[in-house]
Amino acid sequence: MTARFRLISxxxxxxxxxxxxxxGDIVVDQGVGIQAFRSACPAVGIxxxxxxxxxxxxxxxxSAANVDVVAxxxxxxxxxxxxxxxxxxxxxxxxxxxxxxxxxxxxVTVPYFVTVLRGGRAVVTKRVGQVTIQxxxxxxxxxxxxxxxxxxxxxxxxxxxxxxxxxxxxRRAGEEDAAVxxxxxxxxxxxxxxxxFEVMVGFQLSQEQLTFNATR
Numbered sequence: 001m002t003a004r005f006r007l008i009s010x011x012x013x014x015x016x017x018x019x020x021x022x023x024g025d026i027v028v029d030q031g032v033g034i035q036a037f038r039s040a041c042p043a044v045g046i047x048x049x050x051x052x053x054x055x056x057x058x059x060x061x062x063s064a065a066n067v068d069v070v071a072x073x074x075x076x077x078x079x080x081x082x083x084x085x086x087x088x089x090x091x092x093x094x095x096x097x098x099x100x101x102x103x104x105x106x107x108v109t110v111p112y113f114v115t116v117l118r119g120g121r122a123v124v125t126k127r128v129g130q131v132t133i134q135x136x137x138x139x140x141x142x143x144x145x146x147x148x149x150x151x152x153x154x155x156x157x158x159x160x161x162x163x164x165x166x167x168x169x170x171r172r173a174g175e176e177d178a179a180v181x182x183x184x185x186x187x188x189x190x191x192x193x194x195x196x197f198e199v200m201v202g203f204q205l206s207q208e209q210l211t212f213n214a215t216r
Contacts, residue, residue, distance in 0.1 A: 042116070049210055050205060069098070085154055094145050105135060112128070
């Protein structure tokens with residue numbers, strides 16, 4: 001696994017742990033017992049350092065004076081259908097771009113990826129696409145849209161009944177296991193990880209571009 005994929009995977013784990021309660025979260029319910037709010041639909045997001053791409057006029061010169069085009073991925077949204085054996089997720093996003101030389105019309109194409117991660121680390125599938133941005137004559141800023149899709153096996157994204165029962169079972173104060181967090185038990189943690197999928201979308205960056213984003 002390359003350094004870029006290790007970085008993206010680690011960042012995806014952090015992103016999955018952040019945010020508010022949603023249909024995929026597992027939360028403490030009134031202090032005793034855990035209530036699961038879980039959907040087979042994967043969480044969707046942009047890994048850190050992959051949501052921007054900077055193109056330079058002269059290769060190797062990453063100075064501000066050499067910047068040609070800067071593009072940012074934003075407004076990522078998803079639609080999920082989990083009614084069948086395969087969970088289908090369609091992801092769409094916008095790309096906002098700015099160029100430094102506004103002379104004439106120009107067309108700029110940038111690559112992006114759509115990746116399915118399992119357990120926050122394992123890459124299940126990866127697809128690469130392209131978004132083309134059209135600048136009109138004299139126009140500094142332009143916008144384009146892109147989309148991608150992903151499939152996840154619904155059975156693999158569903159917790160086994162016995163694991164779900166251990167997580168959600170109500171525990172009374174004073175019981176021997178009342179103070180034991182079931183999510184801390186190795187087999188439960190492993191089962192939750194196996195059933196957790198994420199769809200990550202971002203710009204397909206070279207190692208040099210990724211390093212630039214991470215260190216600027």
